[in-house]
Amino acid sequence: MVEEAWTRVKRRLRAELGEDVFMSWLARLELEDVAESCARLSVPTRFLKSWIEAHYLERVVTTFRSESNSVASVAIVVRSVMRDTGAKAGDAARRATSLKGNVLQQPAIQERSATSSPQPAARAEAEIASAPLDTRLTFESFVVGRSNALAHAAAERIARHDGSALYNPLYIQAGVGLGKTHLMHAIGNEARGAGKRVIYLTADRFMYGFVASLKAQTSHAFKERLRGIDLLVIDDVQFIQGRTIQQEFGHTLNALIDSGRQVVVAADRPPAELDSLDERVRSRLGGGLVVEISTLDETLRAGILEQRVAAVKATHAGFDVSPAVVTYVARAIATNGRDLEGAVNRLLAHATLTSSVITLETAELAIRDLVRSREPKRVRIEDIQKLVASRYNVSRSDILSERRTAAVVKPRQIAMYLSKVLTLRSLPEIGRRFGGRDHTTVLHAVRKIEKALEGDTMLSEEVELLKRMLQE
Ligand code: ADP
Ligand code: MG
Numbered sequence: 001m002v003e004e005a006w007t008r009v010k011r012r013l014r015a016e017l018g019e020d021v022f023m024s025w026l027a028r029l030e031l032e033d034v035a036e037s038c039a040r041l042s043v044p045t046r047f048l049k050s051w052i053e054a055h056y057l058e059r060v061v062t063t064f065r066s067e068s069n070s071v072a073s074v075a076i077v078v079r080s081v082m083r084d085t086g087a088k089a090g091d092a093a094r095r096a097t098s099l100k101g102n103v104l105q106q107p108a109i110q111e112r113s114a115t116s117s118p119q120p121a122a123r124a125e126a127e128i129a130s131a132p133l134d135t136r137l138t139f140e141s142f143v144v145g146r147s148n149a150l151a152h153a154a155a156e157r158i159a160r161h162d163g164s165a166l167y168n169p170l171y172i173q174a175g176v177g178l179g180k181t182h183l184m185h186a187i188g189n190e191a192r193g194a195g196k197r198v199i200y201l202t203a204d205r206f207m208y209g210f211v212a213s214l215k216a217q218t219s220h221a222f223k224e225r226l227r228g229i230d231l232l233v234i235d236d237v238q239f240i241q242g243r244t245i246q247q248e249f250g251h252t253l254n255a256l257i258d259s260g261r262q263v264v265v266a267a268d269r270p271p272a273e274l275d276s277l278d279e280r281v282r283s284r285l286g287g288g289l290v291v292e293i294s295t296l297d298e299t300l301r302a303g304i305l306e307q308r309v310a311a312v313k314a315t316h317a318g319f320d321v322s323p324a325v326v327t328y329v330a331r332a333i334a335t336n337g338r339d340l341e342g343a344v345n346r347l348l349a350h351a352t353l354t355s356s357v358i359t360l361e362t363a364e365l366a367i368r369d370l371v372r373s374r375e376p377k378r379v380r381i382e383d384i385q386k387l388v389a390s391r392y393n394v395s396r397s398d399i400l401s402e403r404r405t406a407a408v409v410k411p412r413q414i415a416m417y418l419s420k421v422l423t424l425r426s427l428p429e430i431g432r433r434f435g436g437r438d439h440t441t442v443l444h445a446v447r448k449i450e451k452a453l454e455g456d457t458m459l460s461e462e463v464e465l466l467k468r469m470l471q472e
Contacts, residue, residue: 145300177336
């Protein structure tokens with residue numbers, strides 16, 4: 001079965017490329033179909049498509065080939081907007097034969113073929129069962145500091161509160177690794193401990209559960225079940241997308257909030273910037289209490305480190321980190337909780353391997369890669385010109401030349417723009433490097449692209465892709 005092969009491919013890619021890479025770029029790949037030995041894999045955005053094609057296509061093809069004889073090549077396509085999610089009751093037969101072009105049908109179909117006696121309702125219930133809560137992510141293990149005090153207080157209040165909802169919804173906004181998921185689990189653990197019916201879902205799980213139940217024609221049961229709970233926690237709502245799904249999400253939200261049940265959500269951006277959701281849903285999400293967790297300051301970082309060290313000590317007697325080392329690491333790693341956790345793991349590995357006390361020097365060595373990988377890479381103008389040229393099928397000398405045909409002007413302007421934003425070179429210097437042009441020409445190009453980026457999403461995805469490729 002090619003579906004099974006695909007599952008193995010994903011598993012291998014995850015193992016071989018690492019969790020981070022996999023989650024960032026490949027997790028959203030879905031198998032559409034296989035026709036004439038070509039497996040069509042879909043992703044939600046053009047950006048992801050170009051990114052995967054530029055970086056991982058070879059890898060995906062080789063892996064797929066080695067897992068399945070019926071696949072010789074792979075094509076990445078952009079999933080169409082979920083045009084006919086509505087798949088009316090009664091066309092199950094059509095669905096069963098035409099999984100082409102609509103990934104939404106896939107979960108349901110796989111589900112069905114996976115079970116011998118179809119019990120749609122029961123299955124759908126299983127789909128929306130809460131994701132497991134990590135019992136280590138509690139309020140006790142959450143370190144409070146200036147940047148997260150408000151979020152923590154609101155979360156704790158809600159988790160311990162009885163009666164109708166307080167701030168509804170509670171919306172926690174923060175960048176990656178700043179503790180959103182930790183707080184979501186803490187709320188869930190606490191409320192469950194107090195006997196409340198809690199469902200914790202990630203956006204993916206919400207979408208998957210909804211789609212599966214829709215396909216099994218039990219979306220009613222799905223909604224009902226969600227409405228029969230005390231607390232709904234949804235993590236990473238910025239990923240909820242698709243017209244029908246977000247409408248449904250909106251209905252669910254309204255139903256829960258109107259009946260006084262507590263909803264808590266986390267996202268990496270403010271409600272107004274949830275581009276994949278429509279205005280009404282956004283305003284409903286922003287209509288309760290919105291709290292932001294801002295970057296962790298040094299004291300808080302040190303606190304989190306101490307907490308992690310203490311947790312590790314419980315299982316690794318003899319492991320210890322001096323206050324001086326904690327201070328050093330808290331200073332060196334200014335990014336987020338995930339990297340702090342990574343640092344403690346490295347210190348532990350170091351201590352175990354060398355069975356020696358961690359000094360400042362060994363600490364520096366142990367976390368070196370974490371610190372270094374966070375420094376943005378120096379980008380050279382020459383590399384920008386080369387990459388942009390190849391991307392637009394012109395030569396680097398075309399870009400440096402006097403030619404003014406549209407096919408050359410646009411890439412030239414993009415390259416100038418990128419040189420301005422990715423390097424520290426001055427406008428006159430950039431002009432010199434672009435065939436001895438005047439700085440006003442460079443300025444004109446930069447302004448022009450900036451302006452174009454505002455209205456042109458295709459261009460901005462393209463430029464974003466180029467940026468990432470250059471900085472990788
Ligand atoms: P997010 O979901 O916002 O990306 P996480 O909740 O996954 O971030 O946090 C990343 C890591 O940092 C987790 O291991 C988490 O336990 C830890 N962490 C973040 N903030 C805190 C905090 N205030 N106290 C303790 N650990 C924290
Ligand atoms: Mg998270």
